[in-house]
Amino acid sequence: MDRKLLLIILDGVPYRNFRRLFGNLEGWVASGEARVWTHRSVLPSTSASCYASIHTGVTPQDHGCTGNANVFRLKQDDVFSQVRKGGGTTGAVAHSFWSQFFNRSPFDVVRDIEYDEPESTTINHGRFHTMTGYGLINQMTPSDVDLFATLTNLCTRFDLNYGMLHTCTLDSMGHRFFHDCQEMDHACFVMDEMLAPFIPRWRAMGYEVIVTADHGQDARGHHGGRDPLQQETALYYFGAGEGPAAGEVIDQLQLAPTILSRLGAPVAETMKAASFLR
Numbered sequence: 529m530d531r532k533l534l535l536i537i538l539d540g541v542p543y544r545n546f547r548r549l550f551g552n553l554e555g556w557v558a559s560g561e562a563r564v565w566t567h568r569s570v571l572p573s574t575s576a577s578c579y580a581s582i583h584t585g586v587t588p589q590d591h592g593c594t595g596n597a598n599v600f601r602l603k604q605d606d607v608f609s610q611v612r613k614g615g616g617t618t619g620a621v622a623h624s625f626w627s628q629f630f631n632r633s634p635f636d637v638v639r640d641i642e643y644d645e646p647e648s649t650t651i652n653h654g655r656f657h658t659m660t661g662y663g664l665i666n667q668m669t670p671s672d673v674d675l676f677a678t679l680t681n682l683c684t685r686f687d688l689n690y691g692m693l694h695t696c697t698l699d700s701m702g703h704r705f706f707h708d709c710q711e712m713d714h715a716c717f718v719m720d721e722m723l724a725p726f727i728p729r730w731r732a733m734g735y736e737v738i739v740t741a742d743h744g745q746d747a748r749g750h751h752g753g754r755d756p757l758q759q760e761t762a763l764y765y766f767g768a769g770e771g772p773a774a775g776e777v778i779d780q781l782q783l784a785p786t787i788l789s790r791l792g793a794p795v796a797e798t799m800k801a802a803s804f805l806r
């Protein structure tokens with residue numbers, strides 16, 4: 529496999545926060561470097577259920593993850609396993625749920641916090657964190673610049689074909705402070721500024737880049753249901769693929785087949801949605 533793609537998931541960012549507050553991403557949309565669409569999550573619009581659907585391309589009603597208290601090794605093929613079948617190398621910098629879903633469960637905090645497994649049929653290079661002790665007054669999230677740097681480090685050292693990064697910072701901020709406040713304005717501004725220098729760097733390394741969230745959040749920082757504020761986020765794409773018209777809505781189940789198509793990896797039979805890029 530000679531193609532490369534990075535998926536950056538900023539947990540819990542509603543569409544309007546991306547479009548209103550991420551000035552670097554929006555600047556690249558304005559300059560033509562990036563395209564942006566609405567991305568609608570599955571139901572429930574709960575984090576773990578969305579992670580599982582983003583990577584398997586099937587609904588929670590099919591994969592069976594009904595929420596954050598129900599995390600297990602999924603049965604379906606997923607983006608990591610399909611990239612491996614296509615001959616590519618994979619990496620992840622993410623919450624430990626991603627390791628449990630796509631590599632092994634339960635999560636052993638010592639064994640699984642960091643691994644390099646060149647023969648793995650799923651995740652070759654994993655760097656995880658658990659957020660143990662997370663609550664409203666202590667987010668327990670690493671600095672996002674550390675996560676972006678760790679992904680870049682893996683790309684450099686192991687020449688990843690597919691890398692996935694996931695961070696809960698903004699989801700935690702939204703649950704704590706809601707959205708019409710100085711704290712959230714600042715948190716989104718800082719995230720955009722921390723992420724921005726990495727994007728041209730990743731592009732120069734030959735990566736296509738997708739930046740999105742797993743779901744949105746409503747005015748009270750809630751998500752899980754069908755409210756558009758809870759389900760809808762933005763999806764930014766940097767790459768040579770042709771996408772749909774502006775204003776079209778991307779279904780969350782389209783992410784897995786799209787990523788695999790861009791990489792030239794086999795799309796699993798269970799992934800029935802169409803790629804949104806060609």
Ligand SMILES: [Zn+2]
Pocket residue numbers: 539540574575576699742743
């Ligand atoms: Zn989430």
